[in-house]
Amino acid sequence: MNVLARTATDDSPTRRTEAPSPEQRSPVIEVRSLTKVYDPKAGPVLDDVSLSVEKGSIHGIIGRSGAGKSTLVRCLNGLVSPTSGRIFVGGREITGLRGPTLRAARRDIAMIFQHFSLLSSRTAAGNVALPLEIAGVPKDLIHRKVPELLKLVGLGGKADSYPVELSGGQKQRVGIARALALEPSVLLSDEATSALDPETTEQILTLLADINRRTGISIVLITHEMDVVRQIADHVTVLEGGRIAETGPTFGVFAFPQSTVARSFLSSIVAHDLPEEVAARLQADASDATDPVLRITFTGASAHDPVVATLVERFGIRPNILHGRIDYIGGKPLGIMTLIAQGGEPRLPAVLSYLQSLGLHGEVIGHAVRSAAPGTR
Numbered sequence: 351m352n353v354l355a356r357t358a359t360d361d362s363p364t365r366r367t368e369a370p371s372p373e374q375r376s377p378v379i380e381v382r383s384l385t386k387v388y389d390p391k392a393g394p395v396l397d398d399v400s401l402s403v404e405k406g407s408i409h410g411i412i413g414r415s416g417a418g419k420s421t422l423v424r425c426l427n428g429l430v431s432p433t434s435g436r437i438f439v440g441g442r443e444i445t446g447l448r449g450p451t452l453r454a455a456r457r458d459i460a461m462i463f464q465h466f467s468l469l470s471s472r473t474a475a476g477n478v479a480l481p482l483e484i485a486g487v488p489k490d491l492i493h494r495k496v497p498e499l500l501k502l503v504g505l506g507g508k509a510d511s512y513p514v515e516l517s518g519g520q521k522q523r524v525g526i527a528r529a530l531a532l533e534p535s536v537l538l539s540d541e542a543t544s545a546l547d548p549e550t551t552e553q554i555l556t557l558l559a560d561i562n563r564r565t566g567i568s569i570v571l572i573t574h575e576m577d578v579v580r581q582i583a584d585h586v587t588v589l590e591g592g593r594i595a596e597t598g599p600t601f602g603v604f605a606f607p608q609s610t611v612a613r614s615f616l617s618s619i620v621a622h623d624l625p626e627e628v629a630a631r632l633q634a635d636a637s638d639a640t641d642p643v644l645r646i647t648f649t650g651a652s653a654h655d656p657v658v659a660t661l662v663e664r665f666g667i668r669p670n671i672l673h674g675r676i677d678y679i680g681g682k683p684l685g686i687m688t689l690i691a692q693g694g695e696p697r698l699p700a701v702l703s704y705l706q707s708l709g710l711h712g713e714v715i716g717h718a719v720r721s722a723a724p725g726t727r
């Protein structure tokens with residue numbers, strides 16, 4: 351990669367739109383059966399984790415607190431030794447490396463942090479120059495590279511500012527420029543936007559997506575926030591209790607989550623929990639006094655079909671819509687709507703096959719006992 355051959359613009363897109371070339375599809379990181387035990391009495395913190403990060407991709411690793419994300423990232427950059435398993439970066443095994451060979455391998459994996467980790471005694475330019483100085487890059491080259499790196503992250507005018515004179519977003523931009531200085535093939539982002547407000551978070555994510563698109567650098571985003579993954583990651587791995595709950599293209603994982611943990615992350619952006627009053631009337635089995643509660647997931651082009659009108663006209667159902675919203679995951683529309691299909695119990699199989707024929711996912715999440723009180727909406 352040559353980050354210096356490209357410069358950033360202000361109109362950078364937030365999402366990847368270009369399909370990766372066949373060369374890009376090979377893994378830049380491969381983790382095989384990684385297990386980490388700190389304390390045998392506490393059990394493994396990472397338990398038989400295998401995953402692959404494609405070259406040129408933005409791969410989110412999401413999990414709740416304690417899921418093992420930081421341990422995984424520390425194994426990837428060689429700060430923590432796995433108990434067992436193997437890690438390959440750019441086809442080269444890094445597990446077991448020590449001393450100078452480990453340091454050389456780590457140059458190819460740069461990192462940005464939640465609290466930026468800048469030296470307060472150095473200017474923005476001085477911070478970006480640091481890894482180049484440590485690597486013994488000649489001074490004249492450093493003088494040429496540093497301004498280009500600062501320009502790449504949109505900080506061309508802040509070379510002489512000290513960290514205390516910079517906003518959180520600007521500090522993270524310095525952190526990104528410093529991480530890119532040695533032209534690594536992987537950028538690890540460990541909760542890099544967690545200390546930033548939503549607007550600055552979006553700007554930093556836009557910058558990361560732009561750098562990924564321009565330079566082809568692979569980015570691994572460690573986060574506990576679904577919104578971060580949703581905005582820029584093309585692949586996601588969901589960690590839970592040290593194990594992989596799900597992994598795959600972001601849209602597929604969150605449009606059709608298989609695990610409880612992925613579903614709960616989805617709920618955090620597409621709030622589709624039932625109103626309490628309806629939840630209290632919900633039962634698992636149908637009876638003469640119930641109506642089915644349907645959750646319909648709309649994806650892609652199907653998001654534009656007149657489904658609700660068809661439920662009324664063709665199936666004679668009176669839909670009582672409880673919640674509906676279209677959101678965007680990796681730039682693709684994902685709609686989730688929950689409704690009580692009043693009068694729909696007898697026609698349920700026909701309704702579900704109609705939804706399936708449109709490529710929609712219909713799920714009966716329970717059966718609501720009819721309310722005596724008017725207005726369940």
Ligand SMILES: Nc1ncnc2c1ncn2[C@@H]1O[C@H](COP(=O)(O)OP(=O)(O)OP(=O)(O)O)[C@@H](O)[C@H]1O
Pocket residue numbers: 388389395413414415416417418419420421422574
């Ligand atoms: N150096 C260590 N020694 C012993 N236990 C550790 C160590 N580092 C982490 N752990 C334990 O490993 C588990 C996973 O921690 P880890 O920090 O990897 O999770 P995480 O998903 O990054 O959580 P968070 O989002 O809260 O940082 C926790 O139970 C933690 O207490």
